[in-house]
Amino acid sequence: MTGEMPEKGPLVLLVEDEPQMRRFLRAILQSHGYRLVEAETAAEGIAHATAYNPDLVLLDLGLPDGDGLDVTRRMREWTATPIIVLSARGQESDKIQALDAGADDYLTKPFGGGELLARMRVALRHAARPGGDDAAPIVSFGDIRLDLVRRQVFRGDDEVHLTPNEYKLLTTLAKNAGKVITHRQLLKEVWGPNATNQTHYLRVYMAQLRHKLESDPARPKHFTTEPGVGYRLRTE
Amino acid sequence: MTGEMPEKGPLVLLVEDEPQMRRFLRAILQSHGYRLVEAETAAEGIAHATAYNPDLVLLDLGLPDGDGLDVTRRMREWTATPIIVLSARGQESDKIQALDAGADDYLTKPFGGGELLARMRVALRHAARPGGDDAAPIVSFGDIRLDLVRRQVFRGDDEVHLTPNEYKLLTTLAKNAGKVITHRQLLKEVWGPNATNQTHYLRVYMAQLRHKLESDPARPKHFTTEPGVGYRLRTE
DNA sequence: GCGCGGCCTCAAGAAAGCGTCAAGAACGGG
């Protein structure tokens, strides 16, 4: 077996008032690895959209407290998150209105779970396209540049080769730059939860990182030791 | 009407064999300012797609000379142009297949002109978003040129023959040039999701690619190994 | 001054991962 990551799937906001429908969708989504947030009203839908910033919205029209179209329009004022409308109304004019209001797809109830999932994949595919999500994939300190997307480390203009563990250790430090990270945390992150007392690993690997990335490995400027506690990466 | 402006509406490629349906769609599209290119067969569809580089494709499944899904898949090898499938078949499995093959939407005949136009607007809205079109249809590195449209690989002036798996492996690497792609990703992409632990395949096929495309296969400049992680294609 | 705990260094053996070669199986076209 492989010690996989928790594999957190895309976050879906479900806005739907009928309990029965909600149960149906919840079952489908969760069994396919999606994380789920639910709302029962338009107002709650908008509130959750801003609070959770989901990857996708499933929106029922005909909510108790207002038009679902409003939800769509309101969301489109500030986000391009895919919205798939689910509706009992199959009139062409309804579809056109919803789509022009900013919805990305429109399914008429009843629909098959398979089709819904397929259309969700399409929507998520779109959202993944333009490099809109990854904000700052490059961390730098001193003359070191760490490119998290390409998985490359540069020292000046030269690429530095890191082994998998070295890289993982560096990234966990970099992701919490400035903060102290305890031995336990680092070990758990890099070597897994069964190695949280092998502090010797850290000494060896920190030494390697320092040799590869510090100009004076014996007097580290960036990879500093916090005796008895852990290590810290100083990025300025 | 004649005497109009230079008519610079979006260019739509219509791939449809039934003359009746073509007439119907032609009327709708032209009356709404779209420019139109028509194809009657799958082969012609692909040819026109490369020749005209349309803004949107309307694709009928069930063409005389082959599966419409193939057209979708082939196009997705090099372009992200929106594809809306029009089909008489309304089975859920058909929809799922088409959408997963790369289609952006699926309408079952008969459908209303208004809905089609609305869904086209959605598709064009997606395509219009920033970032624009990314995938250059030709990738090159060293003295290698990879033509994604023609599915051809050249080394200098000579064409290099690749087997299907070799080609697929090369393209998945090329589409993420510079980034490390994990063993798992590559295997899933080339051999399907049931082979994600057959890392041995990768060794064999990477060796073959290197032999065909590297000047010194034993010391690869472009197809580099990231031990324990995956492979990377360096394009500079 | 001495002992001790925590840390760093160096290095070697163990383990895992990788590249190579080759043979048999499966496939597809004639």
Place this chain on the structure above:
DNA sequence: CCCGTTCTTGACGCTTTCTTGAGGCCGCGC
């Protein structure tokens, strides 16, 4: 049905990476 191509599988040796241990340094409390 046969032949050539492509895919799969296995064995082997090599390289990289991981793990482990021994030794030394330093600061602190006693």
